[in-house]
Amino acid sequence: MPPVRRRTLRDIADSLDLSVNTVSRALAGKDSVSEYTRALVRAEAERIGYVPNLHARSLVLGSVMMLGLVITNPSNPFYAQLIHAIELRGRAKGYSLLLVVSDESEEYEARAVDSLLRSGVDGAIVVPVQGETNPWGQLHRMGVPVVFLNRDLPGVERDFVGTDNRLGARQATEHVIARGARSVVLMEEDLPITTVRERVAGFTEAMASAGLPCDERSVVRVPTRRDEQMALPWHPDEAYAVAQAILDRPDRPDAVVVGNDFYALGLYRALAERGLRVPDDVLVVGFGDYPFSEFVAPPLSTVRLPAEEVGAAAVDLLLERIVGSADPTPLKRSFAPTLVPRGSTERRPTS
Amino acid sequence: MPPVRRRTLRDIADSLDLSVNTVSRALAGKDSVSEYTRALVRAEAERIGYVPNLHARSLVLGSVMMLGLVITNPSNPFYAQLIHAIELRGRAKGYSLLLVVSDESEEYEARAVDSLLRSGVDGAIVVPVQGETNPWGQLHRMGVPVVFLNRDLPGVERDFVGTDNRLGARQATEHVIARGARSVVLMEEDLPITTVRERVAGFTEAMASAGLPCDERSVVRVPTRRDEQMALPWHPDEAYAVAQAILDRPDRPDAVVVGNDFYALGLYRALAERGLRVPDDVLVVGFGDYPFSEFVAPPLSTVRLPAEEVGAAAVDLLLERIVGSADPTPLKRSFAPTLVPRGSTERRPTS
C-alpha cells in the first residue's frame, strides 16, 4: 500500500471549489469567512486528514513554533527533569522541541549553533559548555533569543535561569555545622563552570561565618571526563578515589558536602570500607536530590533543585523574548533550592 | 543593535553578480560550476555568515533531515541513555532530533503524532504508550516510517528495536537459582506493556526449567502511576510497600528479581528494616543497571541493557526505511542484555 500523499490546502480548495486562500483563512480562524464556508472547509479538512505544513508556513511567517534545547548530558538526572519540564511547558504554549546534546564538547556546541540556525528555531534554551569559546552570541545576533539554563556565562549579558547554587551550598554547609561538624570538606566537580564556583563560594561563606577554618584543602576536586561520550556525567568511581584520599588524611573531616549526589555514592563506599559510620563518624550532604538518594543507606540529606520551576521559567522567559515586547535588559533568575535533611546528617539519640 | 537579517542565496548572488541558481549549485557541491566560481561563492557565503534555510529546502525536497523521538519519560535512566545514543547517531548521519515526551499518556501520544506530522519529520522512533489506541499507524500511512523502541506493539506489523527482556529475566532468575535460591519472587511494573510481559515469561521459564514452583504469588505487581506527570517513572516508595508484603509472608522468598533497579531500592529498605541481610538471607537482582546500582550496599547484581546498541540500531533501521531501498518487511531486533553479578547475589565464603 503506497503511502497517502500529504494533503494540502489545494486539495481542500479543489474539492470544495474554493480558492486556496479562503481555505487558509477558514482554517486559520480569521473572520471574513462565512460560517458556512468555514464549517465546510473544516469538515473537508478533517475528512481527508489535512495536516498543515509547518515549513511552508514558517517560510512565510518566519516562525516555526519550535524551540531549541541544548543540553550537555541527558543522563544527568537534573537535566532529565529539566528536559521534561521544558518540553511540557513548551508544548503547552504550542512549541515543539529540537533537542541537541553537546556532551560537554565545545565542538559539538559549535555545531549545535549551526543546527539551530538552519532549522530556524524561534529561540533556544542552552546549558553552555563554558569552554574557551562562546558560540551563542552568534545565535543572538541572528535574532534568535537565547536563555542560558543552569549555568551562566560570567561576563556575558544574557538571560539566565537557574538555581541558586550558592545558597544551596551554604544551606548544606550550615546544616552540618549546626549538627556539630567542625572540619568540613567540599567535594566538587573540576569543571570551570559557574555552578561549581557558586557552590564553592557558598561553602566558603558558611565556613567563614561559623568561624571554621577553610583553606585550599577544604575543597577537593573530582576529575570530570570531558569530551568523552560518557553515559554518566560524573562517575561515583572518581569520587570514590578522591574520597579515599580525604578520609585517609590525618585530620579526617567530620563532614563532607558533595557537589552532586552521585559523589555521595563513592563517598559512602570509601566510608564503609574504613568502618566509618554515617552520620556518627562523618556527616554527608549531597546536592541534587536524585531519585535514589532517599533510598541509599543511610538516606542522603541533600539539596533539592527546583527543576520544574527552573524549566518552566526558562521557557516563559524565552517566549517573552520571542514575542519581543518586553524590555530587552538581560534577566537573571535563580530559584532557591531546598535542603532535605535525612539520615546522613541525623543526630542519633545518644542512648 | 538590531538583529542581523538572515542571509539568503539571493544575498550571495547579488554581491557576486551571479544567479541564485548558480550559488545554490556551487554550495551544494554539484558539478557544472567552475571551481573558480565555487570558491568565490564559498568565500562570500562564509563572509556574510550564510546559513541555509532548512524550511525552504524541505519544501522543495520533501525532506527535513529531522527525526522525531517520542519518549514516555526522560527521567527513566534507560531512556536518558537512549536519547543520548539516538541523538548522537542521528546527528552523525546529519539528522536533528525533535523530542516529544508522552508521559505515558495516550492523549499526549495522539498529539505527538500530530506534532510530528506538522513538522514533517522524515521518520520517528517511538516508545509507544501501549494503551487502548495505536495512533502510530497514521504516521506510517502518511509515509513517515516509524520504528518502535523498547516496547513493541503486539500484533502490529511494524519495525521494532529493543532489548531481549525475556532473556534478561531468564538470566537473572537462573542466576539466583544457581546461587541456591528455591523460592523466587518477581517484582514487576503493572503496566500492560510488552517489556513486562517478556520478563514475566523469562522468569516463568527459568523457574519451570529448574523445577521450581511458580504460581500467581510468584509475580507481584508494583502499582505504576500513569497519567501523572511524575519526575520518576517508578517510585521506590511503591516498591517498598510491595516488598514489605512479600517479606512478611510466612513463606518468605529467598530471592527477589525486580523489573527495574529502582524497585531494588525499596526492597533494600524493607529488608534492612527486618534485619534481613543481602545476600545472606535474600538474594536480589535488578534490571537496568542504573548509575547508582553499583554503589548501593551491597552492590546490586543487575541486568545491563544495551542502550548504545539499541539506540544506534533504531536510528540505522529508521534511516534505511527513510531511504526506502530496503525490503519493507517489518524487522524486529532485540539485543541481548548482560547479567552483571555483584554483591547482592554473591556467595560469601563460609568461614
Place this chain on the structure above:
DNA sequence: ATGAAAGCGCTAACAG
C-alpha cells in the same frame, strides 16, 4: 558553465 522559469505549501496584501 551559467541563467531563466517554475513551483514546493502557505499567508498577506489588495481587489472585487
Place this chain on the structure above:
DNA sequence: CTGTTAGCGCTTTCAT
C-alpha cells in the same frame, strides 16, 4: 465574504 497576485528561500527542469 471571496478570489487574484505575489512572494517566503530554495532546488530542479530546461535553455543558452
